[in-house]
Amino acid sequence: MVVLEAMHLKKHYGTASNLIKALDGVNLTVKRGEFVAIEGTSGSGKSTLLNLIGGLDVPTEGAVVINGCELSKLSDDHLTVFRRTNIGFIFQDYNLIPTLNVYENVILPVELDHGKIDEDYLISILEMLDLHVKQTKLINQLSGGQQQRVAIARALATKPAIILADEPTGNLDSKTSSTVLELLRLSNQRYKQTLIMITHNPDIAKLADRIIRIEDGKIV
């Protein structure tokens, strides 16, 4: 079953002589439960692609369809709810809320949609990420790596169909990094979640079902 379809996606900035083709005609089909790694040099268009797939940015041309829903057809409000319920983002700026503690940050996306919190599932995530003893800590009492793990727990909390991750283990030591990858892989397999991950690490890319390489805004 196809969960994501990107059709002829383009993202251009500027005009005429200053035209930057950040993404230049990308077609991509991803099946439910697939783990896709995205590789490419700096500036090749990886983040642009992830932002368009996640509906965080609007393409200049082309369309993104997730679970049969074309993102550009949704109103802003619907898109916000759609994103929250279908997509888990693990980006480098964690966007955690400093006035909430770890537990409150993690359950926030579930609460915003008045969803039921699966406590057992949540505890297992927090334990695997070694955050269970930090649940009542405020975000600024955590190290960068711990904050990254909170962002990962939050992305998994809603059991989203698609997880979009931008170098999710970039700031973690190698032990935590492999734990996080194991958790993502486990979650990917157990819940048939689709995982799309930008990585510069060939060892991580090797774990993926498929590696996509982007150069100059195109899949090569």
Ligand SMILES: Nc1ncnc2c1ncn2[C@@H]1O[C@H](COP(=O)(O)OP(=O)(O)OP(=O)(O)O)[C@@H](O)[C@H]1O
């Ligand atoms: N808002 C913007 N305005 C103009 N150009 C932009 C904008 N955002 C991105 N670009 C350009 O689009 C191209 C692709 O950028 P993108 O961030 O997608 O690359 P990337 O592969 O994710 O790079 P990195 O690995 O360094 O994060 C780059 O040339 C970048 O300078």
